[in-house]
Amino acid sequence: MRKRLLTLLTAGVLATSLFAGCGSNAAGDAAKTDSTEDKVITIGATPSPHAEILELVKENLAAEGYTLEIVEYNDYVIPNTALEDGDLDANFFQHQPYLDDFNAEKGTHIVSVAAVHFEPMGIYAGKTASVDEVSDGAVVAVPNDTTNEARALLLLEANGLIKLKDGAGITATVLDIEENPLNLEIQELEAAQIPNSLQDVDIAVINGNYALSAGVSDPIAVEASDSLAAETYANIVCVKEGNENTDKTKALVDAVLQDNVKEFIEGKYEGAVVPVF
Incomplete structure (x- = not known):
């Protein structure tokens, strides 16, 4: 009887040890998973x-x-x-x-x-090859969303094509054009579609990412690296x-x-x- 009791106790100890060992490995695996996810x-x-x-x-x-x-x-x-x-x-x-x-x-x-x-947003040639060649009544495509239209107008101003009202800045719209000496016709288009419209306009102002995606290269003017747009x-x-x-x-x-x-x-x-x- 005593021998049998000793055998049962030994088996119980071994089972407990095995269970604890399994629990320890599980905890270790969980810790390892958490560490990996981190x-x-x-x-x-x-x-x-x-x-x-x-x-x-x-x-x-x-x-x-x-x-x-x-x-x-x-x-x-x-x-x-x-x-x-x-x-x-x-x-x-x-x-x-x-x-x-x-x-x-x-x-x-x-x-x-x-x-x-x-x-940098760029001005790209359509029917007109350079900024200097833009003529009276030329058609200019710009993005129609508020943020990018302001950038486009600031870029046109920086290249002497229009003049905006003082303080218009990054909220400028076509209503803020104070001087338009060449009577440019500003066409507001969805930004992503402008590259597809180049053949229909004289020049177009295109976002850099859309120009990249469309494979449009060699802008005739770009936003300066120290411009308000670059900072913003x-x-x-x-x-x-x-x-x-x-x-x-x-x-x-x-x-x-x-x-x-x-x-x-x-x-x-x-x-x-x-x-x-």
């Missing part, structure tokens, strides 16, 4: 140039032990709603004025953590408010603002995209 950064971006730039950022992060997962979007709404909802850790596709308007209209809480690049419309990396100082955010910002990223932008886009850091 090293994954999910970022939303539009394809060009943002996702292209992030491919290099991915390499920088990998060297620091992080995995960057890039989710591409073809619109300007879902990357922000996904970030607000926690489906993304960050996004990279917009400038500050757009973000400010989005937060105000949608009630979101998204903030900028890094200014990365500026996509830098494309930014964003996170949800409250996450500005997390380890993930710090690692992401550090990986973005590296010399090799700056050199990549300068080399690949040849002025169509300009680093601002």
Whole structure:
């Protein structure tokens, strides 16, 4: 009897040890999973140039032990709603004025953590080959949304084609044109469609990203790197408010603002995209 009792106790100890061992491994596996997930950064971006730039950022992060997962979007709404909802850790596709308007209209809480690049808006030749050759009554296509129309008008003003009212700045519209010595006919079109309208107008003012996507090159004039537009419309990396100082955010910002990223932008886009850091 005593021998049998000893055998049962021994079996119980072994079972307890095995159970504890299994529990320890499970806890270890969970900790390992949590640790792995902490090293994954999910970022939303539009394809060009943002996702292209992030491919290099991915390499920088990998060297620091992080995995960057890039989710591409073809619109300007879902990357922000996904970030607000926690489906993304960050996004990279917009400038500050757009973000400010989005937060105000949608009630979101998204903030900028890094200014990365500026996509100069350019004047492109349609029927007229240069700014100097623009003649009386010429047709000029500009974007019809508030933000980009103001940029287009400021660029036309910078090249001596029109004069805006004092103080119009980044809120300018065609109603703010004070002087139009060449009687230009300003056509307001949806920004993404302007590259397809070049053959129908004398000149057109096109956003850098749309020019890249459409394969339109060689602008006859561009926004200066020290212009009001360059200061205002830098494309930014964003996170949800409250996450500005997390380890993930710090690692992401550090990986973005590296010399090799700056050199990549300068080399690949040849002025169509300009680093601002």
